[in-house]
Amino acid sequence: PAPPALLPYVPCVPPGALLGKVTATTFALERPRCIFDRHADASDAVWLVVAFANASDTFRNPPSRADVPLYEGLSTTLSYMTLETAVATYACSTPSSAVLRVGGDTTCGCQGGQDPCNGPLTSPGPYRVKFLVMGCHGPVAETSWSDPILLQK
Amino acid sequence: MAKSDDGIHILQGLLVFGNVVIGMCGIALTAECIFFVSDPHGLYYLLKDTENDDIYAAAWIGIFVGFALLALSILGIIGVIKSNRTLLLVYIILMLITYAFEMASCITAATQRDFLTPNLFLKQMLERYNESETDNNDKWMTDGVTKTWNNLMLQNHCCGVRGPSDWQKYTSTFRINHSDADYPWPHNCCVMDARGKPVNLDGCKLGVSGYYNSNGCYDAISGPMNTHAWGVAWFGFAILCWTFCVLLGTMFYWSRVEY
Numbered sequence: 001p002a003p004p005a006l007l008p009y010v011p012c013v014p015p016g017a018l019l020g021k022v023t024a025t026t027f028a029l030e031r032p033r034c035i036f037d038r039h040a041d042a043s044d045a046v047w048l049v050v051a052f053a054n055a056s057d058t059f060r061n062p063p064s065r066a067d068v069p070l071y072e073g074l075s076t077t078l079s080y081m082t083l084e085t086a087v088a089t090y091a092c093s094t095p096s097s098a099v100l101r102v103g104g105d106t107t108c109g110c111q112g113g114q115d116p117c118n119g120p121l122t123s124p125g126p127y128r129v130k131f132l133v134m135g136c137h138g139p140v141a142e143t144s145w146s147d148p149i150l151l152q153k
Numbered sequence: 154m155a156k157s158d159d160g161i162h163i164l165q166g167l168l169v170f171g172n173v174v175i176g177m178c179g180i181a182l183t184a185e186c187i188f189f190v191s192d193p194h195g196l197y198y199l200l201k202d203t204e205n206d207d208i209y210a211a212a213w214i215g216i217f218v219g220f221a222l223l224a225l226s227i228l229g230i231i232g233v234i235k236s237n238r239t240l241l242l243v244y245i246i247l248m249l250i251t252y253a254f255e256m257a258s259c260i261t262a263a264t265q266r267d268f269l270t271p272n273l274f275l276k277q278m279l280e281r282y283n284e285s286e287t288d289n290n291d292k293w294m295t296d297g298v299t300k301t302w303n304n305l306m307l308q309n310h311c312c313g314v315r316g317p318s319d320w321q322k323y324t325s326t327f328r329i330n331h332s333d334a335d336y337p338w339p340h341n342c343c344v345m346d347a348r349g350k351p352v353n354l355d356g357c358k359l360g361v362s363g364y365y366n367s368n369g370c371y372d373a374i375s376g377p378m379n380t381h382a383w384g385v386a387w388f389g390f391a392i393l394c395w396t397f398c399v400l401l402g403t404m405f406y407w408s409r410v411e412y
Contacts, residue, residue, distance in 0.1 A: 018361060019365070019367065020337045020358055021360065023334070023337045026334050026337075101358075103334050104355075106335050119334075120334035
């Protein structure tokens, strides 16, 4: 299968004055808009890959949805994927909503199921993130890695 | 002789006038101190908890000193008009005792103000504030400090001592009991609607301006406290200055009165 297309978008923490954009267990990201429309079908899903900054180079895109590393395994795999959303949410036509919040879901992680969990981060990091578009046959497109994001101690 | 008679009459007039002013100031002092003791801003608990509540003791003394000044001024007026040495002697002695008490109250109020720093309240807030999630059943167990802070934050639209970042920068009892993801700062820091619920909880957690209170509560605490301390201290010192002059005049008058 062809390697995923590299999109020239760098995820980043929103530059505006948001006091809670980086806390001890969460951080916010600017919501990408108009980035994925050219490369993705309507049935694809956009995932957010979160990895420790020193493990981002060794991260390999999972070949299918079943191989996606989950939040619960962060301490062993040093990376996980979360925030699985339809491509349409990031389309050009949608009104640009504020931000994405990583780590804001405190209710997940207990069921231990296969659902992607957006739980709070237990270590201050630093982390790097990228967006990965997954289709039926595997990764379709990806963005560049972000700069390292360090959480509050 | 006519001239020294005139002088005595003038002195009598001045002393009566001085005592009338003392009487009125006594009433004013009592009223002012009652106002402060009634704690209209609900801050007493914060001070009592840090054992820095001496400005309230100073206000209590002020209440009684005010009454004493009123009573003594009446005694003084009677003593001066009747030229009675005994009455004047009693007046001087009691006035000196009242003077000492008022001096103590003023000095206490003036110096205690220096203890009220942001760090004092910050330390207390971080150690004691613990917003309880259980709604109404355990309210009687909620710490007085927590209740005071909740009232402060809701009524003054403020958060923390210097700002909501206090909850992020420092460890606290609140942080131990509430996850950072759900409560980067207490929910009472959020802008509330008419029902007492946050208008936009997600916006509040992210720190979007307009959905959370971004300024600190220190001004809301120190403002009333300073007014309280300065009011008791400086009005008291002003009364003491006036009373000193009247006392001197009364002692001089007492020495001139014949048996």
